[in-house]
Amino acid sequence: MNASSITDSPDGLRVNLDRIKSDIRELSEIGAHGEDRGIYRMAFTDADMRGKRWLTERIEQADLQAETDGALNVSGVLPGTSDLPRILVGSHIDTVPCAGALDGALGVVVGLECLRTMRDAGVVPDRTVELIAFSDEEGRFGGMFGSQAVCGQLNPERLATMSDLSGVRLQDELRRHGHDAFSALDAARDPESIAMYLELHIEQGPVLDRLGKPVGVVDEITGLFTWSVTLRGEANHAGTTPMDMRHDAFMGLADFAHEIPRIVDENGSARSRATIGKAQILPGAANTVPGHVEFSLDVRDTSETVLDDLSSACRKALSAIARRRNLMFEFEQKSYLPPVAADGQVVRQLTESARQLGLDHQQMPSGAAHDAQIMGRMVPVGMIFVPSKNGQSHSPAEWTAWSDIEAGGNLMLQAILQFAAAGHPLTTH
Numbered sequence: 001m002n003a004s005s006i007t008d009s010p011d012g013l014r015v016n017l018d019r020i021k022s023d024i025r026e027l028s029e030i031g032a033h034g035e036d037r038g039i040y041r042m043a044f045t046d047a048d049m050r051g052k053r054w055l056t057e058r059i060e061q062a063d064l065q066a067e068t069d070g071a072l073n074v075s076g077v078l079p080g081t082s083d084l085p086r087i088l089v090g091s092h093i094d095t096v097p098c099a100g101a102l103d104g105a106l107g108v109v110v111g112l113e114c115l116r117t118m119r120d121a122g123v124v125p126d127r128t129v130e131l132i133a134f135s136d137e138e139g140r141f142g143g144m145f146g147s148q149a150v151c152g153q154l155n156p157e158r159l160a161t162m163s164d165l166s167g168v169r170l171q172d173e174l175r176r177h178g179h180d181a182f183s184a185l186d187a188a189r190d191p192e193s194i195a196m197y198l199e200l201h202i203e204q205g206p207v208l209d210r211l212g213k214p215v216g217v218v219d220e221i222t223g224l225f226t227w228s229v230t231l232r233g234e235a236n237h238a239g240t241t242p243m244d245m246r247h248d249a250f251m252g253l254a255d256f257a258h259e260i261p262r263i264v265d266e267n268g269s270a271r272s273r274a275t276i277g278k279a280q281i282l283p284g285a286a287n288t289v290p291g292h293v294e295f296s297l298d299v300r301d302t303s304e305t306v307l308d309d310l311s312s313a314c315r316k317a318l319s320a321i322a323r324r325r326n327l328m329f330e331f332e333q334k335s336y337l338p339p340v341a342a343d344g345q346v347v348r349q350l351t352e353s354a355r356q357l358g359l360d361h362q363q364m365p366s367g368a369a370h371d372a373q374i375m376g377r378m379v380p381v382g383m384i385f386v387p388s389k390n391g392q393s394h395s396p397a398e399w400t401a402w403s404d405i406e407a408g409g410n411l412m413l414q415a416i417l418q419f420a421a422a423g424h425p426l427t428t429h
């Protein structure tokens, strides 16, 4: 196909895999540690700021308009011919500590490549298309900071009190880079100015890899609640306290852990997950009956009703166990994120585009939280997944075959071309 026919027929456009590869490689050098081969680009660290500068340069080199808002979200804009609500496509470039190269970064690099491909081919969309890399998705200061800023979900009190696990305040960290944390309030957008938000992300689970399919179309993003649970009994001598006279807090935790599969079977769905990921047994001596346990509980599902049912089933089970074992039980809800459904029309278009490109695809839920979850409360959203090798993520082992990355990139490009046409019947909101 020659250059003019590409311009004549945007449907024939394809992303350039070599440019994606080189961008992924360059970005993965920023914040990389030689020793454990992990990437340390946690939000608003020097490495993250270098990543933002790298992205801004890349956007300018692609002849797109580079912008940074008050939440330090970095954007690249391909202006459209109309003032119709724009299409946002993006993800994040901050990472967890010791991360792999693709979580977040892939969605940003692919989004950039889609806009660059359109720009190079001389495609001028009816709707403006904006690449956006959201700040602090991974949670150094709580997570999904940039998308919450865009959705107007921040307030001065939160901004004043946000701090990371080592007590560094967001305000101070941003001031160190010459920025005012309260400017994040200015990043809020008018929902009417955004037609939709699209995000490509690695699956971070094993489903697509196991099915051998290159792309997933996300229909629902899971909601979750996390609790910190405390069971209090009585610490006592492991030798002198008879078995029937113990108030063993750890046995309460063990009973509850054992009931989790039943709770999920009886109250959950096939998409439910429940995990105790962290536990502390106190006083923590081999010869002492534990008098106190604290543990985390992370429960997820794509239905809010199911989440409510699971929450009350967990509460009931814990209080029954506490009664039986003579323990006191209390819990604190640490976080709650409601599930979000992808927009039906976006799901249909992505499915149709995948079919036209001849890509074997799978409709599936997202078990991980993403910026799309925040954006989905304000505007229609859609997500494309590409397979994670062996389901691995948040680790230097995280990887996706280049051919799958190319497939996902082409699907994103097709979707943007379709949605950016003024005639496309988008969902109104």
Ligand SMILES: [Zn+2]
Pocket (backbone or CB within 6 Å): 092, 103, 104, 137, 201
């Ligand atoms: Zn991510």
